[in-house]
Amino acid sequence: MFPTPIEKKSRSYQMAYQGLLPVVLVMWLLPLIAVAVFSIRPDSDFTNGNYWGVPSSFNFFENYGKVFFESDMPRYLLNSVFITVPTVLGTIALSSMTGFALGIYKFKGNLLIFFMFIAGNFVPFQILMVPVRDLTVNMNLYDTKTGLILFHIAFQTGFCTLFMRNFIRALPFPLIEAARVEGVREWQIFLYVVLPLMKPALAALAVLIFTFIWNDYFWAVVLTQGPDAQPVTAGITAFNSQYRAAYHLMSAGSIVAALPPVLMFFLMQKHFIAGLTLGAVK
Known part of the structure; x- marks a missing residue:
């Protein structure tokens, strides 16, 4: 009736679970991470199309100061x-x-x-x-x-x-x-x-x-x-x-x-x- 606890599963199942869990967690947090990175990018990164690359500069205080x-x-x-x-x-x-x-x-x-x-x-x-x-x-x-x-x-x-x-x-x-x-x-x-x-x-x-x-x-x-x-x-x-x-x-x-x-x-x-x-x- 209830799912079997992970501790009672086979060793291969546990290893697969432990390997996939961080991947799923990162995928779930990816939008939040993207928003956090966007919040410290300079405005020039968006005009130049640098959406997902390394920020050209970190404008944390400037951006949040404007906000x-x-x-x-x-x-x-x-x-x-x-x-x-x-x-x-x-x-x-x-x-x-x-x-x-x-x-x-x-x-x-x-x-x-x-x-x-x-x-x-x-x-x-x-x-x-x-x-x-x-x-x-x-x-x-x-x-x-x-x-x-x-x-x-x-x-x-x-x-x-x-x-x-x-x-x-x-x-x-x-x-x-x-x-x-x-x-x-x-x-x-x-x-x-x-x-x-x-x-x-x-x-x-x-x-x-x-x-x-x-x-x-x-x-x-x-x-x-x-x-x-x-x-x-x-x-x-x-x-x-x-x-x-x-x-x-x-x-x-x-x-x-x-x-x-x-x-x-x-x-x-x-x-x-x-x-x-x-x-x-x-």
Whole structure:
């Protein structure tokens, strides 16, 4: 039923595995390595067609200096922070409460409401492009950070509710019954009994949603334009001019934009892994 561990395979199989693993790893990292090398190339390498050769010079400080001090990249980064952080907080708050309601209370229509949350995850987001854009225009939320925040919260709450509801249903129900016997109110049960037990799940969900929202490009282009509201993923395209693209600056900006999610993961790694594996071993 389960694959045989590599330690129990034949010696020839193990050697083939050990030889192919570094090759596959390099192939997987090749695009990232290319972007990192592009970010330190001079502009002349691209005009001369030297894309994959040895850089004629290493312009690390020059390229990254232009990204930080001669462009709107700091503003785009702040926009991403102002969009991502409220979205994560709002999504987790809403999904925690809806997950608590759907996971603890038994009422008519519980499964129907739960399936409605799940159904939203199966709708291709490209289909929603035109109606969502028209809705933001009619509500005067187009090209605003508030519009992006509200849309992301609405779109991510379905997945987060599924995650939270299933996690809460796995908690020991006698704890809640004991609190009710003691006369504790329902909102106090949620805040002081259930919520502390949900910390691993909250941490795992926060890392996932932070990564999803920070790396979003599609809705950033559809719902915003210009440095007033665009996040960093869409702002990187500002390095393109009418007739040519500044690949070295775009690559440097991409590296800068990728650092916050990586940092977020390493800071929350312990809680993230605990949240994903909680309940896997009895």
